[in-house]
Amino acid sequence: MLTDKSTARGKLMSQYVCARITSMKGINIGLFEFDRHNAIYFFVLNADEHIYLRYGGRDAASASSYLDLASFELALETGLELHAAGTAAPPRAPKPAAEYPRDIALLNENVVARGRCVECHLIDDFRNQELEQHGHLDKLRSMYRSPDIKRLGLLLDVSRGLVVRKAKDAAAAAGIEAGDKITRLGETAVHTFGDLQFYYDRTPRDARSIELTVERDGSDRTMTLELPQQWWRTDISYRYWSVDPLVYFESRPLTVDEKHQHGLPIAGFASVVTKVDLAAALRGAHTLAVGDITRAVDGVDTDDVADSTDLFIKLRHRAGAKVTLDVLRDGEPLEIALQTGRQSFRK
Amino acid sequence: MPSTLPVSVAAVVALAGLALSHAADTDALDPIEWVHSYPEALEQARATGLPILLEFRCAP
Numbered sequence: 001m002l003t004d005k006s007t008a009r010g011k012l013m014s015q016y017v018c019a020r021i022t023s024m025k026g027i028n029i030g031l032f033e034f035d036r037h038n039a040i041y042f043f044v045l046n047a048d049e050h051i052y053l054r055y056g057g058r059d060a061a062s063a064s065s066y067l068d069l070a071s072f073e074l075a076l077e078t079g080l081e082l083h084a085a086g087t088a089a090p091p092r093a094p095k096p097a098a099e100y101p102r103d104i105a106l107l108n109e110n111v112v113a114r115g116r117c118v119e120c121h122l123i124d125d126f127r128n129q130e131l132e133q134h135g136h137l138d139k140l141r142s143m144y145r146s147p148d149i150k151r152l153g154l155l156l157d158v159s160r161g162l163v164v165r166k167a168k169d170a171a172a173a174a175g176i177e178a179g180d181k182i183t184r185l186g187e188t189a190v191h192t193f194g195d196l197q198f199y200y201d202r203t204p205r206d207a208r209s210i211e212l213t214v215e216r217d218g219s220d221r222t223m224t225l226e227l228p229q230q231w232w233r234t235d236i237s238y239r240y241w242s243v244d245p246l247v248y249f250e251s252r253p254l255t256v257d258e259k260h261q262h263g264l265p266i267a268g269f270a271s272v273v274t275k276v277d278l279a280a281a282l283r284g285a286h287t288l289a290v291g292d293i294t295r296a297v298d299g300v301d302t303d304d305v306a307d308s309t310d311l312f313i314k315l316r317h318r319a320g321a322k323v324t325l326d327v328l329r330d331g332e333p334l335e336i337a338l339q340t341g342r343q344s345f346r347k
Numbered sequence: 348m349p350s351t352l353p354v355s356v357a358a359v360v361a362l363a364g365l366a367l368s369h370a371a372d373t374d375a376l377d378p379i380e381w382v383h384s385y386p387e388a389l390e391q392a393r394a395t396g397l398p399i400l401l402e403f404r405c406a407p
Binding site: 005026027034039043083 | 384391402
């Protein structure tokens, strides 16, 4: 982006040291933590590495749903105000421990040590793989990064930063109104959508509510939003699935009527296969076909979270696992073996 | 397996929003200068007292 210093944006940017980083090699990724599936992301900070705010974030619909020039300029103005106020205010969170790409063994082995570009998304890809191999991966958090605030009924006036354009559902029930400006999530000050999405993502997935503070008519009001069931669940089809295992098929949950028709538990995850990856045959992973109804996995047909068979396997099994699927094909029951796989992240 | 293509596409889309004036900007007489080294940015910030605007992005 070439910006002339004489423009409004240029005048703001002239008050910054502007740095553009296109490889994460040598970057303290512990300090600059963000959802790596954002293709562009900004931090405003001082020379002591005190981060004032973030600018970035996205939703499933578009990488630019929450990015525009007006909100960018607003973030620049806010950053200057925070810098002028000094760092007397306590940081929003303790400074995280330093971590570099070379500290993630698989990333170091496959990318850093080979002199390849350390792209942002590779950091999470390999970190997740390493955690999964050691059995420490929180799949709900890692698969469903950056939950969508629209599920709370929060629609923002993007050009005005965190000003609410419309409040529905949980947001409206909590008392949030159009025109309110979100200023805090819990105890954490938020200045931009990037801030809000980053800290919202840190909410434990079993949380039942969050507190938002809004500014209305010059005064602060704190509202408690009751989180809807599976509030963290969003459309993640846009993002590279960086969480093992691979299951080599996709399915959609059966409707209630379909479950009744087949005598299956309503709360179960029985689903119909909608897509079979070519790799399933190439790797001998399974022999499922589009249209098969998957009823259970190793005799299990219900789950607290999963509502489809492929999600159940991804959530509850590791790469390399062998499972047996209880399947209906053309009305006839059969058992199909499936072996999950591990991603390579090769280009 | 999905390819990394969606990430690249996302980059283009995301940048589009911030680069609406790119065509006009290419004729800019006095463009904003970017440094491409984080240590250099810290050094400049210490020397000038300015805050840092740090952009992470996929390589164009």
